[in-house]
Amino acid sequence: MFEIRIHSRGGQGGVTAARLLALAAIHDGKYATAAPFYGAERRGAPIVSFVRIDDKPIRIYSQIKKPDMVIVLDASVMDVVDVLQGLKSGGRVLVNSAHAREFKGFTSSHVDLTGIALKENLVVAGSPILNTPVIGALAKIGIVSVDSAKRAIRETFTDERNVKAAEAAAKEMSA
Amino acid sequence: MKKISTGNKAVAEAVKQVVPAVVAAYPITPQTEIVEQIAEFVSSGELKSRYIAVESEHSAMAACIGASITGVRTFTATSSHGLLYMHEMTNWAAGARLPIVMATVNRSLGPGWNIWAEHTDALQERDTGWLQVYVSTVQEAYDATLMAFRIAEHNDVLLPVMVNLDGFLLSHIMQPLDTVDIGDFIPPIHLPHAIDVKNPAGYGCLTAPDQQVMFRWDIEKSIRDSAKVIEETEKEFTKRFGRKYGMTEDYQCADAEVIIVAMGTLGKEAEVAVDLLRKEGIKAGSMRLRWLRPFPKLNLVGKQVVVIDRDYSFGRGGILATEIMAQTKEEVFSVIAGLGGQEVTYEDMADFVRKRRMGTEFWFGVKNHV
Numbered sequence: 001m002f003e004i005r006i007h008s009r010g011g012q013g014g015v016t017a018a019r020l021l022a023l024a025a026i027h028d029g030k031y032a033t034a035a036p037f038y039g040a041e042r043r044g045a046p047i048v049s050f051v052r053i054d055d056k057p058i059r060i061y062s063q064i065k066k067p068d069m070v071i072v073l074d075a076s077v078m079d080v081v082d083v084l085q086g087l088k089s090g091g092r093v094l095v096n097s098a099h100a101r102e103f104k105g106f107t108s109s110h111v112d113l114t115g116i117a118l119k120e121n122l123v124v125a126g127s128p129i130l131n132t133p134v135i136g137a138l139a140k141i142g143i144v145s146v147d148s149a150k151r152a153i154r155e156t157f158t159d160e161r162n163v164k165a166a167e168a169a170a171k172e173m174s175a
Numbered sequence: 176m177k178k179i180s181t182g183n184k185a186v187a188e189a190v191k192q193v194v195p196a197v198v199a200a201y202p203i204t205p206q207t208e209i210v211e212q213i214a215e216f217v218s219s220g221e222l223k224s225r226y227i228a229v230e231s232e233h234s235a236m237a238a239c240i241g242a243s244i245t246g247v248r249t250f251t252a253t254s255s256h257g258l259l260y261m262h263e264m265t266n267w268a269a270g271a272r273l274p275i276v277m278a279t280v281n282r283s284l285g286p287g288w289n290i291w292a293e294h295t296d297a298l299q300e301r302d303t304g305w306l307q308v309y310v311s312t313v314q315e316a317y318d319a320t321l322m323a324f325r326i327a328e329h330n331d332v333l334l335p336v337m338v339n340l341d342g343f344l345l346s347h348i349m350q351p352l353d354t355v356d357i358g359d360f361i362p363p364i365h366l367p368h369a370i371d372v373k374n375p376a377g378y379g380c381l382t383a384p385d386q387q388v389m390f391r392w393d394i395e396k397s398i399r400d401s402a403k404v405i406e407e408t409e410k411e412f413t414k415r416f417g418r419k420y421g422m423t424e425d426y427q428c429a430d431a432e433v434i435i436v437a438m439g440t441l442g443k444e445a446e447v448a449v450d451l452l453r454k455e456g457i458k459a460g461s462m463r464l465r466w467l468r469p470f471p472k473l474n475l476v477g478k479q480v481v482v483i484d485r486d487y488s489f490g491r492g493g494i495l496a497t498e499i500m501a502q503t504k505e506e507v508f509s510v511i512a513g514l515g516g517q518e519v520t521y522e523d524m525a526d527f528v529r530k531r532r533m534g535t536e537f538w539f540g541v542k543n544h545v
Binding site: 018019022023026031032033034035036038058059060061062063065 | 177178179205290291341343344345347348349350351440441443444446447518519520521
């Protein structure tokens, strides 16, 4: 089983990112669950979502304590939340950032999702859309296939700029 | 078709296919998404139901009762305080022998104000004459909702059915969902005592003591008969659509020395605890109770039983544990865990089994309570 924890702020699309990722994994022929952790959410507050991907049906409902990977959609969350908590040694951290970030003991990647969204003019209610480009970045490192990533995005959003943003994120992401 | 869905949307999807004549509902967290989705289906024309946006849950059930007694199919959904507010009417629905189907998204009761999963809401409806099933996956939420209509409307049952799913843990999780073409799986509804203007009759009139007892016995007889209808319906479902269900879902029980009994998502995650314990050489199994009413005959002879209750009856004990102790002579270790959405992992459940003290009660997360 591959377990991912997504950190974001309320309203940034972290829950939809989890859903897109699980849907893409299902299209790959795998089993997947996406579960937002529901606390007292408000717009702008730090939130987490969980994604599990496996070859067998998933029977776990409790929260992910030892993720294989952590995704940070908003780097400012790192000032208030220990995003590395429980991350397996050698696990991967992907941060939405224009600059490289180093996390000792982990594989560190970055991609400027915000910049890509702005370039594609993917902005809703003043916020750049991060959840479709991040799926492209995840396809680049093989978490889901590129075809399934695009299919999941197209089934969810009609605007083709979302697919273009995902392609751009795959190209720009540091390995 | 394979898609991804939340538990709430899976229930709405099933309702869309069953096409109730009337859906009357009031939104409440975490059930809201069910009624939102149904309202959307109705407004877009995908679902040809009359949607009544009522002013309270008491009215939601009253509206379902009024519609149902005319002989048509009805559906509603609620949670927690909404369910308790309906309580007078849920008794009426069963007593009037109306095959209403309701989804209850199980949630804790206040105060303190808590929106997370607990089974005490539905268990306070235990003695009303409703059939109750508890589900554990998004797929099962969909499948059980479909089957609920066929079971409720069966001539040998004619009682309301409640489909229970854990608040947030199941109502809001996204999992694969395979929807089916139901064809004629659910026959047209026929209510033998439906209101007929050509043949006027009295409903809910003053009933003398010696007649009231006959009405009560009639409910009990039907709820006993419902076990056979449930079995036939689940068998027919497997034949048509492939997925298999029973009164319980048993996992590694045959040679088990200790069995975890639980309902809902805890009952499903218990299977992972069983795998963990088996690796350590502990012969464990799990039995997820699906149907609470009618209460099935559980095969627990010669087993140590660890019951996990996400509910409580103050002054008595875990409600499921109490039900099981009334049926079996085997010793029970009663664990109270998951109240108000308390996080309980498969590792915690494995620990309950390892540290079991048969014949006692244990409150998870409460220090020095014994």
